[in-house]
Amino acid sequence: MASASRKRDREIRISKDKHFIALACVPLDALSFPYSRDLDTENVERLRNEFRGNCFSEKEEHHIPAIISMEDYDKGTLLLRDSEKPLWDPPTGMKLRCLHGKHRVKAAEGLRSKPDRWLVAMYNATIEEIAQTDLMDGYDNSHKPCDDGKYYYNIKYHQRRNDIVLAQWWRARLKTSDGDAMHQLAACHGSYDNQLDSLHVIDALYAGFRFGSLKRLWRQRCPDELRDNALGQVRQFFYETVFGGDTSAMKRFDTLSLKHLEFTAPGACKEDNRKLSGKFSTGEVFSGFNEQQRRQYFNKICEATRRMQVPSLKYFFRNLTYFETLRNCMMRLLVPPGKSETEYYESKKRRSWNEEDKATRSLFANAFVHRGGQCLVQIDDYTLVRVHVEDRDKAFDIAYRQLWLFAIRNQGELPPCPIRKTVGPTGDPANKVVLYEFALLAQKLGFMNATIRALLDPLHHPDRAVVKHMLESTRKGYRYHDIEKAISVCLDQVNSAVPAPVDIETDECALEDKQKVKLFGRPLIEHAKADRRLLYLHKVHETSEHHSTEFISSYFVARSQYFSWFGDSLGLELNITDDLPRVALRDSIASPIASERLRRPAEEDDQRAEPQPVDASTIPDDADIFADSDDDDYLAENVRVNQPQSDSELKLKNKALGEENDALRAKNGALEEEINELRDKNSALEEEKSELREKNGALEEDDDALRRERGALREEDNKLRNKNTALEEENDALRRELGALKEQKSELQEKNGALEEEINELREKNSALEEENNALRRELGALEEENNELEQTTTRLEVMIEGLEDDLERLTPGGLLPELPDIPDGHSPSTRKDSIKIVFWKLGSGNDQYLPLGPGFQTKGEAELFAAHLQRGRNRLYILDGDETPCELVAPENLRAEMLPQSLDIFVVPDNEPVSNMPSAQRHSAATMHDLMAKRARRQRRRFAAEARIFARNQKPTKWGNLVEPSASDGSGRVEINSKKTQRRRDEEKVRGRLKKQKTGHLGPGGKKQNTDHPGPGPFSEEEEEL
Incomplete structure (x- = not known):
């Protein structure tokens, strides 16, 4: 039993700690008491006297437990969070469901300094039932409920729920005699216990139950009249007649309604009918029902009380x-x-x-x-x-x-x-x-x-x-x-x-x-x-x-x-x-024995013998004990007054008086003994009286001491009141400070909201920048890989360019290729059918350096020279420049198609279409362009040298090289090109350095990266190598 009790207490403590939300001061008008019993005016007055002059709401035993969901709690406003007594204001229209405390709040409302708030311990609405029951029953163990019915109901309620610990807790609060009566009721009179327990649906019916009357109930030994009829009538009246078996309605019936109904008969008494009719109309009786329901219940009660009063347990025990x-x-x-x-x-x-x-x-x-x-x-x-x-x-x-x-x-x-077992009056x-x-x-x-x-x-x-x-x-x-x-x-x-x-x-x-x-x-x-x-x-x-x-x-x-x-x-x-x-009912009452005596001879009457006792066995069973008598004169004869006439009669009378005197003496002796006993008792009472006087003196001394203590307590009370006044003034000052703090808090909350919004925006920007940074890192990695590939391609093109320069020197008259003139930006394309237009990607605005399109292209001239060998016809090639706008240049035709990078996508646009139609142009890979150029390779070899000489004679010198007339001294007729091989090497190193610093890729139209899914150009053909 002890282990079960400890286990239960531990479960309750864990549940309370788990579901506890907060302890805060809540407005009184936001409290509701659906679980509290009816108001007891005596208890309210007792609490009011206790609350006078004390900080009653701050005591832990006066805290009110309540249940609330977390959603509703979050809707409220919590002020002074860090204070010991924070303030919590619920939303408009919401009320807390308090588990007890109705009498405390009612008592506080009657004080002169009425509080506007109360300390409430709020628990989550999901708290276990065992902990909720403990909170409901655990308030003020020393407080006795209004009647014994509260004890009986709670003991039986927890026994039905198999909660032996809590049932024993309620039983322990009973007096010894009441506890014995409760035990005897369950152990020896189970039928009465079951009948009383059958009323448990309507807990208000237990008002008027008395433990002290149970022993008298058992002494009657009338179970049919008291248990089955009287107690059964209470259940039948309320369960069947009034509520018709509706258990939900029974639970709304309260004790106050029962007090107004018991002992009344509104169906037979007009005065009771008028009083109860008014109380039913105003809702004072059956307050948990609407007006129509109250009227129906009132009609049922009137119909059931036409021949008897309203039954109740109080009516039963009275x-x-x-x-x-x-x-x-x-x-x-x-x-x-x-x-x-x-x-x-x-x-x-x-x-x-x-x-x-x-x-x-x-x-x-x-x-x-x-x-x-x-x-x-x-x-x-x-x-x-x-x-x-x-x-x-x-x-x-x-x-x-x-x-x-x-x-x-x-x-x-x-x-x-x-x-009687002692001396005293006897008789029936x-x-x-x-x-x-x-x-x-x-x-x-x-x-x-x-x-x-x-x-x-x-x-x-x-x-x-x-x-x-x-x-x-x-x-x-x-x-x-x-x-x-x-x-x-x-x-x-x-x-x-x-x-x-x-x-x-x-x-x-x-x-x-x-x-x-x-x-x-x-x-x-x-x-x-x-x-x-x-x-x-x-x-x-x-x-x-x-x-x-x-x-x-x-x-x-x-x-x-x-x-x-x-x-x-x-x-x-x-x-x-x-x-x-x-x-x-009654017949004649004369005795047959008396009638027989009346018939005896008259001479027997003269004998004046003493009457003999009558043997009851001689009375026949069928004797008529009420027989009539016809002798009416005998009574007068025997009741006649006879005067004494002789000494014998006087002696007899004296003897009788002596016997009476002896009897009186015996009685006198008995009385003297009783007087002695009374004297002994009186002396004992005197001793008790002296003892009581001594006790009285001690009590008077105690009374004086208590009076002195009372005076001291009054002085302390005055001091406490002065302190209370000072505290109230401080409280007012704190309230003013609290108002200022609230204003500051509201301002800080507004600023905090603005800062939080800015922080959120910065966080969003930061996340976007982090995403861009990650994307750039990925692109950087890809560019580094492409740069490595370009460096390898550049090295291979350098080798190929050296061989190409040797071939150009061998094929060109005079051994050298004349430098081509610079074609300025915006130069209109040539009207020659064999001219080609191409767009290069600039490194930047105002910069003459271009991104190489293939291995060995460090300068603009080399790129144009390479493009001249790609195609001869009415088509043009385009790429986007650094400003994402197309740029056209006329290029010479002295480069080979094998030098085109394999990852390059080339847009071929007909000569008669504008540049804006580039997205609709045909896209060719480097391999496709190689095949197109291979068909014209032979024709280009024959014409290349002659066209180069004619082009060199008709153009002015440019940055590509200085063209000079043939010298008369040498007479060779050769064109001398001032461009040096070392200068070309420097340009190549300069472009290579820029490639290491900038990570870029080959772009197509619209600034998009060119598609690399097309296969690159294959190995150079023999004709291309020969060219």
């Missing part, structure tokens, strides 16, 4: 003492006088007695004999009528109910017989006549046992005992000639009495008084007398329509109590008519 009084009257017919119930059960010598065997109804059922379908119904104090009832159970129920009604009518005359305080009539009614109805038989013994007839006592006490010291004959004569006179007329003017309405009628328990004496003539079976169960009265009547209360114990249905209809046969 009537329990009254029921015990009536049961004691019933036990007069079961337990012999002078014996207790325990002794009675032991005298039966049964091995075991279970609760059903001890039940009052079972004991009477064993003593009942059904008389062949005949059943008697009492219609007044003297008369019964015969009705036909075949079913034995129904006949027994009718007879059993009539005995209880007799006890209700005569409860004041049948008090329980005390069982019950009215012997009423007790005899009770036993006689039981016999008439069909009940018979040893106790009833003893009560009906003719020798103990109450009339005979009264007459005998009257005769003996009238003339003390005298004797009668025949005492039995005198008793018989007196009984004859008693038998001559007839029933007196009943005053029928007094009815239930005549004593209506709302100030005097008791709504539960024993009725008042005047009400009991007025209702006595109505408390008969056929009148109580009348099926005629009952008219409502202005105020509730005492008869209505009595009948409601009867219905709660026995039910309002007999199972048959009692139709009492005048033609039914009547049976008298």
Whole structure:
């Protein structure tokens, strides 16, 4: 058990820590209490007195736990985050669901300095049920709920959930006597426990439950009347009649509504109807329902209370003492006088007695004999009528109910017989006549046992005992000639009495008084007398329509109590008519023995013998104990006053007086002993009195000390109040500072928002730059690879150019190729059909250096010379320059196609089309251009030398070289070219250096990188090598 408790506590602690959100000050108007019990004004007042002058909300035990979802919490505004008591404002219209604390907030609202906020511990709404239950039940363990029903409900609730630890926690808070009663209820009286637990859906019904009344409940031994009928009626009324089995509606029923309903009968009392109708209309009763639902429930309650009051546990326990009084009257017919119930059960010598065997109804059922379908119904104090009832159970129920009604009518005359074990007054305080009539009614109805038989013994007839006592006490010291004959004569006179007329003017309405009628328990004496003539079976169960009265009547209360114990249905209809046969309750009461004595000879009377005791065994079983007597003169003879006439009579009288004197002396001795005992008790009381005085003195000293402490506490209280005033002033200053801080915070939040936006923009730019940087790095890697390839190609072209220069020197007249003139930018193309136009990529604006298109091209002239050998016709070749605009130049035709780079894409555009149509031009690879040039190779060889000489003579000198006329001195007619081989080498090194610094690729039209998917040019042909 201890390990389970520790495990449960650990789980609760972990769950609380896991789902805890924050502790903050929340406005009071944002708190709701759907889980709290109804308001208890006494508890609210107690808390208000405790809160006066204290910082109540700051104490941990006064914190209010609440549940909220994280989404709703994020919607609120949290201020002073770093403070010990941050402020949290919920969004408009939202309320926190508090697990308890309704009484604390209500008490704080009644203070002069009403707080506007409360410290609330907020938990996530997903918290486990076991932790949520612990938060609901864990507040203020020393606080006792409003009644015992709260304890019982919580113990049974946790037992149904198999939460033994929490059930034991609630049980531990009970007093010792209440805990024993709870244990005995579950262990020995499980049927009552189950019936009480069956009300658990409506927890408000447990208001009025009492642990202290459970022992009285078990002593009654009436499970049929109390458990099945009274408690079952509470469940049936609310579960079936009012709510119709709707459990969701039952859970909305509150204790305040029950307090307004219990003990009322709006269906029979106009005053109750008016009061409850107004409360139902305003929502004070059944506040959890709408107006239409409240009206429907009110109509159901009125319909169900036409014959009885609204049942409840409080109504049940308040009537329990009254029921015990009536049961004691019933036990007069079961337990012999002078014996207790325990002794009675032991005298039966049964091995075991279970609760059903001890039940009052079972004991009477064993003593009942059904008389062949005949059943008697009492219609007044003297008369019964015969009705036909075949079913034995129904006949027994009718007879059993009539005995209880007799006890209700005569409860004041049948008090329980005390069982004394010490010296004191003895005797039976019950009215012997009423007790005899009770036993006689039981016999008439069909009940018979040893106790009833003893009560009906003719020798103990109450009339005979009264007459005998009257005769003996009238003339003390005298004797009668025949005492039995005198008793018989007196009984004859008693038998001559007839029933007196009943005053029928007094009815239930005549004593209506709302100030005097008791709504539960024993009725008042005047009400009991007025209702006595109505408390008969056929009148109580009348099926005629009952008219409502202005105020509730005492008869209505009595009948409601009867219905709660026995039910309002007999199972048959009692139709009492005048033609039914009547049976008298009492017959003649003269004794047959007395009648026999009246017939004795007169001479026997002269003997004046002392009366002999009567042997009860000589009375025949069929003797008529109510025989009539004809001797009316004997009574007068025996009651005549006789004067003493002789000394013998005086002696006898003196002797009697002496005996009386001895008896008085004996009594005096007994009284002296009692006086001595009282003196001893008095001395003991004096000692106790002195002790109490000493205690009183000590208490007075303690009182003085407490008064001094009280004065000191008052001084401290004044100091604390002064401090509180100072603190309030500081609080005001802090609030002003808080306002300024809030303004600064709002400004900082705005600036922070702007900075965050700038930071986001910079982050986006940074990410874009990082992406561009990565792309550039990838391009740089590719360019480095291409640069390496270009360097290799450049080296190979240098070798090929050297061979080409040798060939040019050999083929050109004079051994050298004349330098070509520079063609300026924007020069219009030649109109010759064999001219070719080409576009080069410039290295930069205003720079004459060009990106080489193939190996060995360092200068513009070399590139133009290479392009002249690519194609001869009406087509043009284009590339984009550095400014992404086409650039056209006329190039000579003295280069070979084998020198074209294999990765170069060349756009061939017809001569008659504008440059803007370049995207629609034909794209050729270097290999394709090689094939085109190979066809014209032979024709170009023959014409090359002549065209070069003619071109050189007709052009002016350019930066390509200085053209000079043939010298007259040498007469060779050769053209001398001032361009040196060393100068060419320097140009080549300069271009190579630029290639290392710049990473670029061959571009096509539009500035895009040329497609490298086409295969490059193949190896040089023999004709190209020869050229």
